[in-house]
Amino acid sequence: MAESKDQLVFGYWACRGLGEPSRLTLQYTKTAYTEKTYHFGDAPEYSHDEWLKEKFNLGLDFPNLPYLMDGDLNLTQSKAILYYLGRKFNLLGTNAKEEALIKMLCEQAYDLRVQYGVFCYDQNGDSESERKKFLETNVTEYIKQFDAFLSKNKSKFAVGDKPTVADFQLFDYIDASCSLEGGRALLDKYTNVKELLQRVRELSELKDYIPNAHAQLPISGKMSKFGGQVDTFSRAYLFDQAQKFIDEFEKSHRPSIPM
Template sequence: MAPILGYWNLRALVEPIVLTLKQAKQPYEYKTYKLGGAPDYDKSEWLKEKENLGLEYPNLPYYIDGDLKITQTLAILRYLGRKHDLGPKGEEETIRSDLIEQGVMEMLLSLFRAWYADNDQFYEANIIKLVPYLEQKFEHTSKVLGSNQFLLGDRVTYNDFLLYSTLDYIRLFKCSLLDPHQGLKDYLDRIEALPEIEPYFKDENFKRFPITGSMAKFGSGN
């Protein structure tokens, strides 16, 4: 029986996991939960199951493979990295991978904090702070990548899919932020051209939006 990956019907935190599974050629069942629109933002599909799946920390995304049940995005990614040889090797790579992982996750979560604003005024104030923050993080990320094909050299790891998803969301939000960083643009192209990944993006069912739920000021596709 194939593992089950559960998440809302949007990209957000699940996309790096999906890409890692595709790269690993791991069949899986993708169970999506509908997140309703305004004003109620109905979560009943998930709430009906939340406490009945045997999850220690009930949350989305989750990954269930027989008796193995994992929640939390990074925990799932690390597990898949170890299982499918898509993680760091040795202490030096592990330290570097941990550092990159936390840096990219910080950048990703900054997007959601800015986009999930209570009103337009708060959203505009958030964006004023977000843009210079991202400009600085792009400088750091460009240096981290350097002349490497991927984050840890010439071998793709789960962190590449975490970074890819984050950069893709940012270019959909404000593509000009990437203009000074041709290396990051080339990196995005390289990820999309991976033999196991390319068919996913070319599939007629693939959609860039929604990234976020309908309560967000950006990313819902509304």
């Protein structure tokens, strides 16, 4: 996308990481923006040079990734960026109570994502048995709590009947965490969470982005022990798509029975 002084600029690593909820927000709102993508070097050093050569020359008060530039406003910190976009595009609820609930969900999802990230960058991320154990303990407890909240709230989306930034944060961070072995089966047990993720996937504004640009990004940086390659991305999503195709195929080829 060609850069314009009137466009927002979003900078982050070439992965979903902590930046994808903001990307989803920008895509959902059909905002014209320029993306500055930074890449890690190859193993074993995984150089950060591509970022470091620009880090202190961008006018950022607290140089870090992700960053967002909007006119004379330069922001860092993933949640500050997400909340700013939420306010800018009216995706933070309709009143103070809804805004508080949205931010609470975003913070809770962030805690899950950080735990998942720390685990996947650790040596244990290389072990299938440890991944299953992490899913059964840490991830399951978060999913259980999210499901209970959604059951109590009884709205189409996480907070209210229209998407908010909480839906995008929940979608990406839960989807990432459930890429671990057993994640698909876990979501089958918690239908409120599963249905929320599906509603986000089916949003017309995201129907092209999620299966394409989103799908081409690894969950984490390439040096992580799990999630650093595209082939481990969003397994729950791929399974859902495959199952949907199978169901539609069987339905269309089912022989008619005379009554």
